[in-house]
Amino acid sequence: MGKLYERIDGRLRAFxxxxxxxxxxxxxxxxxxxxxxxxxxLTGSFAVIDQHTVAYLDFAGSHNETIAHLRENGRITLxxxxxxxxxxxxxxxxxxxPVFRDDPRxxxxxxxxxxxxxGPHGLRAIVVVRAEVIRDSxxxxxxxxxxxxxxxxHAQRFSREDDASLSAYFEQKPDIATSMDGLxxxxxxxxxxx
Numbered sequence: 518m519g520k521l522y523e524r525i526d527g528r529l530r531a532f533x534x535x536x537x538x539x540x541x542x543x544x545x546x547x548x549x550x551x552x553x554x555x556x557x558x559l560t561g562s563f564a565v566i567d568q569h570t571v572a573y574l575d576f577a578g579s580h581n582e583t584i585a586h587l588r589e590n591g592r593i594t595l596x597x598x599x600x601x602x603x604x605x606x607x608x609x610x611x612x613x614x615p616v617f618r619d620d621p622r623x624x625x626x627x628x629x630x631x632x633x634x635x636g637p638h639g640l641r642a643i644v645v646v647r648a649e650v651i652r653d654s655x656x657x658x659x660x661x662x663x664x665x666x667x668x669x670x671h672a673q674r675f676s677r678e679d680d681a682s683l684s685a686y687f688e689q690k691p692d693i694a695t696s697m698d699g700l701x702x703x704x705x706x707x708x709x710x711x
Contacts, residue, residue: 519654524568525609529651533597533607534565537664539573541644542594543586543613550698553582560667561633566626569648571595571609574630577639577675577683581703584615584642585696593646601663604656611649615642619708637676639683640710641703680709 522529533539537558544552557563562574575584587593593613599605616622618641626643627635678686684707687693694705 522651536597540596543583564629572645575642580692585700585702587613598659606656607653609648611646613646637672639675
């Protein structure tokens with residue numbers, strides 16, 4: 518039987534912080550818009566800020582639907598699954614906001630991620646999520662899977678970029694400055710990393 522939680526702390530926080538992958542789900546307000554579901558990984562790129570606020574680093578990629586949806590309406594769900602240990606699924610439903618490099622909060626927020634060097638990954642935003650509903654459910658149908666290691670491909674690809682070339686890369690992609698549904702996405706040109 519699923520349980521509702523008032524805050525992210527104790528066993529719940531420990532479970533979330535132990536996972537190597539989580540998923541984000543967002544959607545535009547338009548009924549015929551594209552629902553987006555994204556896997557997020559890289560150890561150290563997720564942080565619990567306080568009992569009701571979490572954040573993750575949003576790295577370079579070829580799409581930008583999550584940021585576009587958050588800029589339009591802020592709705593987001595985060596989900597973690599236990600692939601080892603007791604079967605558990607945790608969801609945080611809330612309101613998210615992308616914080617961009619030129620935001621005065623950038624430096625303080627980045628301080629919550631001491632265990633990862635964001636430089637090689639083309640960090641473009643920090644997504645901050647304020648939890649509105651926190652719940653778990655059984656993960657009886659989630660398979661056992663083992664974690665082997667981080668993939669090095671992302672860092673290998675984007676460590677070759679500086680701020681100017683990263684911005685140029687984003688400007689060439691059709692779904693970065695504007696989403697698949699035509700919503701404003703990542704502001705370009707990309708502000709330099711502070």
